[in-house]
Amino acid sequence: MAEITLIIDGQEVTAEQGKTLLEVAREIGKDIPTICFHEATTANALCRICVVEVEGQRVLQPACIVKAGAGMKVQTRSEKVVRARRTILEMLQSTMDLSDAPEIQQMMVEYGADANRFPGAERRESEVIDDNPMYVRDYSKCLLCWRCVQVCADDAQYTFAINFDGRGFETQIGTFFDKAIPETSCVLCGQCVGVCPTGALKPKREYLLEQGMTPQEIGVLNTGRKQRKQR
Amino acid sequence: MSEIDLAPVQPAIEQYIPKGRAGLLPALHAVQKIYGWLPEEAASEIAKALRVPLADVHGVIEFYSMFYNEPVGKRIIRVCTDQACALKGGDGLLNHLCHHYDVTPGQTTEDLSLTIESSPCLGLCEQAPVALVDDDAETNISPDFHDYELGLPRSIVYGSIRKLTANCGEGTTTLAKYGEYEGLKKARTLGRLQVIEEVKASGLIGRGGAAFPTGIKGEGAEKAIGKQKYVVCNADESEPGTFKDRVLLSDDPHRVIEGMCITAYAIGASKGYIYIRGEYPYIVPILEDALQEAREVGYLGDHFDIEIRVGAGAYICGEETALFESIEGKRGFPRVKPPFPVTHGLFGEPTVINNVETLCNLPLILTEGAEGYRKLGTEKSPGPKLFCVSGDVTQPGLYEVPFGVTLRELLEMAGGVKGGKSLKAVLLGGAAGAYASSAHLDVKLTFEDLRAAGLPLGSGVVMVFDETRDMRDSLNRLGHFFAHESCGKCYPCQMGTQRQMEILNRVANGKALPEDMIRLQDVGWTMTDASLCGLGQTAGSAVLSAIKLWPELFESGSLPDARVEVKAEKKIIVKTMKPKAAKKSVAKAKTAKKATTKKTVAKKIVKPVKAKAKKITTKKSAARKSVKKR
Ligand SMILES: Cc1cc2nc3c(=O)[nH]c(=O)nc-3n(C[C@H](O)[C@H](O)[C@H](O)COP(=O)(O)O)c2cc1C
Ligand code: SF4
Ligand code: SF4
Ligand code: FES
Ligand code: FES
Numbered sequence: 054m055a056e057i058t059l060i061i062d063g064q065e066v067t068a069e070q071g072k073t074l075l076e077v078a079r080e081i082g083k084d085i086p087t088i089c090f091h092e093a094t095t096a097n098a099l100c101r102i103c104v105v106e107v108e109g110q111r112v113l114q115p116a117c118i119v120k121a122g123a124g125m126k127v128q129t130r131s132e133k134v135v136r137a138r139r140t141i142l143e144m145l146q147s148t149m150d151l152s153d154a155p156e157i158q159q160m161m162v163e164y165g166a167d168a169n170r171f172p173g174a175e176r177r178e179s180e181v182i183d184d185n186p187m188y189v190r191d192y193s194k195c196l197l198c199w200r201c202v203q204v205c206a207d208d209a210q211y212t213f214a215i216n217f218d219g220r221g222f223e224t225q226i227g228t229f230f231d232k233a234i235p236e237t238s239c240v241l242c243g244q245c246v247g248v249c250p251t252g253a254l255k256p257k258r259e260y261l262l263e264q265g266m267t268p269q270e271i272g273v274l275n276t277g278r279k280q281r282k283q284r
Numbered sequence: 285m286s287e288i289d290l291a292p293v294q295p296a297i298e299q300y301i302p303k304g305r306a307g308l309l310p311a312l313h314a315v316q317k318i319y320g321w322l323p324e325e326a327a328s329e330i331a332k333a334l335r336v337p338l339a340d341v342h343g344v345i346e347f348y349s350m351f352y353n354e355p356v357g358k359r360i361i362r363v364c365t366d367q368a369c370a371l372k373g374g375d376g377l378l379n380h381l382c383h384h385y386d387v388t389p390g391q392t393t394e395d396l397s398l399t400i401e402s403s404p405c406l407g408l409c410e411q412a413p414v415a416l417v418d419d420d421a422e423t424n425i426s427p428d429f430h431d432y433e434l435g436l437p438r439s440i441v442y443g444s445i446r447k448l449t450a451n452c453g454e455g456t457t458t459l460a461k462y463g464e465y466e467g468l469k470k471a472r473t474l475g476r477l478q479v480i481e482e483v484k485a486s487g488l489i490g491r492g493g494a495a496f497p498t499g500i501k502g503e504g505a506e507k508a509i510g511k512q513k514y515v516v517c518n519a520d521e522s523e524p525g526t527f528k529d530r531v532l533l534s535d536d537p538h539r540v541i542e543g544m545c546i547t548a549y550a551i552g553a554s555k556g557y558i559y560i561r562g563e564y565p566y567i568v569p570i571l572e573d574a575l576q577e578a579r580e581v582g583y584l585g586d587h588f589d590i591e592i593r594v595g596a597g598a599y600i601c602g603e604e605t606a607l608f609e610s611i612e613g614k615r616g617f618p619r620v621k622p623p624f625p626v627t628h629g630l631f632g633e634p635t636v637i638n639n640v641e642t643l644c645n646l647p648l649i650l651t652e653g654a655e656g657y658r659k660l661g662t663e664k665s666p667g668p669k670l671f672c673v674s675g676d677v678t679q680p681g682l683y684e685v686p687f688g689v690t691l692r693e694l695l696e697m698a699g700g701v702k703g704g705k706s707l708k709a710v711l712l713g714g715a716a717g718a719y720a721s722s723a724h725l726d727v728k729l730t731f732e733d734l735r736a737a738g739l740p741l742g743s744g745v746v747m748v749f750d751e752t753r754d755m756r757d758s759l760n761r762l763g764h765f766f767a768h769e770s771c772g773k774c775y776p777c778q779m780g781t782q783r784q785m786e787i788l789n790r791v792a793n794g795k796a797l798p799e800d801m802i803r804l805q806d807v808g809w810t811m812t813d814a815s816l817c818g819l820g821q822t823a824g825s826a827v828l829s830a831i832k833l834w835p836e837l838f839e840s841g842s843l844p845d846a847r848v849e850v851k852a853e854k855k856i857i858v859k860t861m862k863p864k865a866a867k868k869s870v871a872k873a874k875t876a877k878k879a880t881t882k883k884t885v886a887k888k889i890v891k892p893v894k895a896k897a898k899k900i901t902t903k904k905s906a907a908r909k910s911v912k913k914r
Contacts, residue, residue, distance in 0.1 A: 088775075098620050099774045101814040112821060113813045118620060133813050137776065140810040144779035171783055172797060173790075197772070206337075213337030217615065217772075218346050220598075222782035224772035227346070229338035230324045230353065237339065 057123040062130065074116035074127060075103060083129055086138065086160050089198040090117040091248055094208045097199055102141055102160070106131040113137060135164060143170035148177050148222075150193045153252025157196075179225065181260075184233035187241040189260045192225050195253035201226060201245035214239035292318050293329045305336050306631075308344060308613030312351055313594060320396075321352040336613065347615040347771075348596035350562045357392045357399035362416040362563075365402040366524045367711065367761055368409035368674040368747055377413050377425055378402050404599065404765055405524035406563050409674035409747070410440050410681045419565040436566050439531045442697065443684035445660070447668040448644050452535035452682075456570050459577040462538040467647030468583065471546045474650075479550040480506055483646065485654035487666040492518055492602075492639030493716065493743045494818065495731055498646075501636050504626035505551040508634035513553035515544050515588075516611075516630060516637040519560040520595055520602035523714035524765060525745035528670040529640035531682050533560070534567050536644070537574035541583070541590065543643030546650060547636050548588045556590035557630070559607050562597050599769035603817050604629075604637045606771065617773045618817035641670055641744075661687035665730035675711075675748035676702045685729075692725040694746060705750040709833070711758070713742020715765050716822035718829035719755070740825070756792040756837050759830055763788035766823040777820025780811040784827065791838055801831060801838040 055070040061078055068077040078085050089100035096118045104113035108126035113133060128134065142157070143166045151157050161168065179192040205212050214237040218227035228237045246254045261271050296314040300307030311330050316322055322345055331341040345351045363369075363378040378389060381400050385393055392399040408414040411423035417434070425432040441453040451457040471479045484499030505513060517540060521529040533540060544556045558571060571592055578584045593611050595601050601610045605619035608630045629635025645667060649657045658666045665687035671694060674680045678699025685694060691710065701707050710720045717740045720727070727737045734741050749758065763785035770781040784807050787800050808824025815821045831838060 097773070099816065101774055101776050101816065104814045112815075115620075133809075136806060137810045137814040140806045141775050141779075141814070144783055144807070145775070147783070148779050171786075171803065174783060174786060197775075197778070213339055216337075216339035216343030218343075219772075220347050220615070221767060221770035221772040222778055224778070227339075227342070229342045230327070238337070 057121060059121055059123065059125040059127065061127045068121050070121075072121050074105060074107075074114070074119050074121050074125075077121045078105075078116060078127075078129060085116050085129055086163075087117055088157065088196065088250070089200070091198075091200055091250075094200050094203045094248065099199065100141070100196075102138055104134060104137055105129045106134055139164040139166045142166040143168075145196060147171040147174040149196055149251075150178075150191075151251070153194055154196070154250060156250075175222075177222070177225070183257070183260075185235050185239070185241065186257065187234075187243060188246045188257055189255050190226075191253055191255070193253075194251045195226060196251055197224055197226075198250060200248040200250070201254060204244040204248050205239075209244050210240070210242055212238050212240055212242070215245070288319070288323050288325050290325055290329055293326050294333070297330060297333055301333050304334055305613035306611060307334055308336055308341065309348075309593065309596065309610065312341075312345065313596070316351060320358060321355050324353075327353075334613070340614075343615055344613065348562075348598050349768075350595075350597035355392070355396055358397050359418055360399045360401065360416075362401045362403035362406070363389075364404070364406045364408070364412070364414050364416075365761070366405035366409075366765065367715070367758060368405070368525060368680075369412040369414060370757065370761060371675050371749070371753070372412040374413040377415070403563070404768065405522070405526075407521050407527045407530045407561070408437055409525055409527055409672065411437060412674065412680075416563055416565075421566060436534065437530070439535050440681035441531065441684070442679065442681050444689070444697065445668055445684050445686060447648055447660070447684065448532070448539075448641065448670060449536075449682065449684045451539065452531050454535070456534060456574075457536050457538060459538055459574070459581065462536070465538070465542045465545060465583055465647070467650035468542055468545050468549065470650040471549055476506065476550050476552070479546065479650070482654050483550075483649060486645075486649040486657045487654075487664070488642065488645050488649060488657075489665065489731060490639055491641035491645075491670075491744065493523065493713070495741065498638065498642055501626055501638070502547060502550050504624070505553075505629075505634045505636045508627045510627075510633040512555060512631075512633050513548075513551055514630045514633060514635040515547045515551070515553045515556040516604075516607065516635055517544055517556070517558040517590075517643055518602060518604065518607060518637055518639050519558050519564070520599075520607060521564070521640070521743075522561050522599040522602050522769075523716060523743045523745065525672055525674060525711065525714045525747045526743040527672050527674075528682055528744055530564060530567065532640050532644055532670075533564070534570050537571055538578065539644045539647055540640055541574060541578050543638070543646040544590060545578075545583055545588065546646045547638065547643070551634070551636055553636070554588055556588065557593050557611055558590060559593045559595060559601070559611060561602075562595045565594070568592060568594060598771075599765075600771045600817075600819055603819060606817070607637070608635070615771070617771050618819075620816065639743075662728075662730050662732070664732045669729070669744065671729070671744045671746050673698045673746045673748070676705065676750040676753070677748045678702050687730045688728050690726050690728050691720065691746070694729060695725070695748065698748075701748060701750050703750070705752065707748065708751045708753050709749045709755060709758075711745060711747040711749070711826065713740035714745040714747075715762050716740070716818070716825060717742040717745060718826050719833055721833050738829075740822075754792075755830060755834060756788075759827060759837075760788050760792035762826050766819070770819060770823070771817075774814075774816035774820060776811045776814045777816070777823060780807045780815075780820065781823050783807050784811075784824065788827065796838055796840045798840045800840065801835065804828075804831065804838065 056067050057070050058067050075085055086102050088102045098115040098118045103116040105116045106128040107114045142161050146168050182190040202215055205215050215226055218225045297311040300311040315326050327341050331338045345353050365374045389402045406414055406416055408423055413425050415422045420434050421437040423433045423437050439453050441449050480502045488498040490496045490498055519529055575590055598616045600606045601616040603618045606616040610616045625635045625637055627634055661667045668684055669687050671683045673683050707722045712720050720739055727733055731741055766781040767785035770777045772778045787804055790796050808828045811820045811824045
């Protein structure tokens with residue numbers, strides 16, 4: 054593997070060619086925050102929380118996908134970078150329910166994000182959808198990282214049960230004509246639940262426990278379902 | 285729902301089945317033509333036939349604002365309430381219509397006879413106010429609603445030169461009239477590589493907004509290796525205030541096709557697409573006829589052929605990679621770049637994508653030679669340029685001038701600010717552009733001079749606002765436009781356009797909060813610096829320019845007197861403005877297009893519907909509204 058040299062925050066770094074700026078920065082102990090990035094899914098570089106300033110580039114660059122290049126001069130915490138990260142966090146906070154996303158709450162503290170930066174802002178809210186035996190969906194907590202759609206499609210399961218409703222701010226994960234999960238091609242594999250970072254998709258058992266049900270009560274529910282199925 | 289007769293679906297989509305997923309948009313259009321909307325059962329049929337997952341088909345329907353997943357009226361009236369139309373009473377027109385039919389914007393009458401919607405810019409700004417009534421353009425609608433022009437819109441062409449617009453203004457130029465493709469002939473004698481050299485030497489810069497040198501693109505795609513190469517004509521023209529491509533496509537389609545043939549020859553492409561916005565349905569038959577003519581004489585054929593793709597209401601699909609996704613039958617999400625289209629474009633293959641006006645320059649460059657071409661314009665911005673002049677000017681229209689005339693000269697050509705008023709602002713480059721003030725009047729309209737002045741050339745929009753205008757209204761519409769058109773993929777733009785809209789709305793209503801200006805700046809800069817594509821990267825541009833020019837507008841609690849004057853202005857508009865005769869120096873001034881297709885009708889826009897209107901709101905807007913309410 055060829056090696057290259059670049060400069061990150063004034064520090065000369067030698068790295069393997071082909072690695073991303075995120076990987077190289079992490080190797081030298083620099084923390085670049087990420088939200089949408091996940092090893093198991095195709096990177097779409099859509100949350101932009103990982104942006105860094107690269108000399109000579111008109112706009113900030115997403116470190117999770119941009120490859121480290123020879124001679125690059127990178128700043129991971131310039132004023133522009135910090136403003137962008139802080140504003141993105143403030144907008145997220147004003148849009149969705151982050152109560153099940155402790156990493157993002159931690160980022161808010163780190164970047165001095167004001168939780169009430171946008172008074173009167175419209176929030177993306179939705180009812181909890183409890184329509185299948187495996188998981189519940191609470192899109193008030195969805196930050197549109199796309200991971201669930203990707204693992205359901207060609208990143209893993211090839212089931213293609215979910216996609217998007219609407220566009221822009223009003224985007225929401227949805228099924229064909231908003232059908233209940235059991236009426237779609239969903240095979241209840243649970244891959245989507247596994248990659249959801251915010252508790253928008255939650256195993257049903259966990260959800261019921263949170264609602265105050267006891268494990269016994271949940272057990273009875275489950276047997277009930279199994280019996281019904283057998284008939 | 286069960287009464288839906290699915291028999292007509294198969295025959296309607298038959299021809300798209302071999303295309304697989306890439307046939308999705310045309311198939312949806314075809315089926316929507318049958319039912320007026322896209323019933324679930326019909327969408328299922330399409331999914332099965334084209335082998336596209338059901339959820340994906342639904343996702344596509346949901347993305348495009350001209351596809352409906354609930355019944356809508358047999359007739360759909362889309363009233364433009366964007367910038368230029370708003371200056372001429374677009375809002376009043378919409379309200380009047382809605383009142384008349386007892387619906388609110390976005391609703392359908394109970395008998396399903398009519399749906400009325402407000403629409404982003406329809407690309408007819410020089411003839412504002414306008415509406416799209418099904419597939420017809422209704423232009424110059426007079427505020428008392430008794431007079432308008434229906435059918436194929438006129439082309440109003442002025443300027444000091446007629447190079448690109450030589451054949452514009454007198455209806456569609458047929459192949460017989462256009463003559464041989466002289467530029468293509470010349471290209472073939474030069475040889476592929478020399479064509480690219482010639483285009484590079486001409487200094488041609490793309491006219492779609494991103495200002496990229498055209499020759500370099502061709503060179504990249506020529507060198508790239510792929511199974512098949514593509515040439516794509518970007519005719520999505522959805523930048524508010526832009527209408528130049530509409531005129532070129534409807535009056536001189538062969539110039540566009542010749543430009544595509546030259547590019548295809550140079551890079552070795554065997555397939556081309558013209559992607560035209562869904563709001564230009566009346567141009568599609570013109571293009572179909574022109575393509576057929578070109579096939580008959582062999583310009584198109586097995587070696588290179590062109591297919592038309594019709595969009596469905598999504599500004600983002602003008603972004604080149606979103607446009608590719610759309611042709612491929614997907615939601616119009618921009619791709620991450622690199623890789624760039626010249627190596628990984630449409631279907632992942634080497635692709636040259638150019639704007640309509642860019643392509644129209646190619647025949648000229650080849651027939652005149654790079655040197656001859658460079659006689660017009662400046663060293664860094666050679667050639668002719670089209671400007672879309674609209675708003676408060678005496679003579680709105682398409683102006684062809686050499687690069688290098690000043691903004692003042694252009695406005696003088698257009699008869700100056702209407703009604704002898706003085707100038708408040710010019711929106712340059714469209715919604716994605718920036719406001720200029722009278723201090724900028726002497727800036728030369730070239731890429732380099734504008735850049736030095738901190739202004740964008742964009743797509744050639746020059747929208748004029750007179751002294752009485754409340755710029756907060758214009759800003760409010762900008763805010764609404766971007767929030768409506770953001771694809772939602774990346775966070776800075778998905779949420780930033782929403783927050784920007786909310787704040788601009790407060791500002792326009794005189795209810796700005798302390799620090800709203802700083803909020804707008806943080807949001808604007810974050811979108812500019814961190815967004816994934818050009819939409820988000822320019823969504824704050826005009827707002828940030830306004831903050832520099834008129835910081836007082838954003839002060840909390842201020843409600844300047846401009847509002848009152850706006851009302852007064854409406855009266856002035858009521859006097860129907862008869863377009864003045866063009867200056868003598870203009871070779872062919874505005875000429876009425878195809879008198880036969882144009883009707884001036886003195887009656888109500890549509891016959892009153894007797895049944896009492898029930899408020900049926902389409903599912904999309906219902907779903908969105910319910911989110912909003914909470
Ligand atoms: C949101 C957005 C919308 C765009 N819309 C158009 C359009 O309608 N027509 C166009 O030619 N270019 C449009 N562009 C620019 C294209 O991405 C691309 O740069 C252009 O088609 C290249 O052609 P050119 O080199 O001839 O300018 C748009 C870009 C963005 C970011
Ligand atoms: S539901 Fe979860 S995994 Fe799916 S997009 Fe939302 S946050 Fe991401
Ligand atoms: S900048 Fe806006 S339009 Fe572009 S990818 Fe991001 S959300 Fe979509
Ligand atoms: S982590 Fe890089 S864009 Fe989301
Ligand atoms: S057509 Fe109405 S603003 Fe362009």
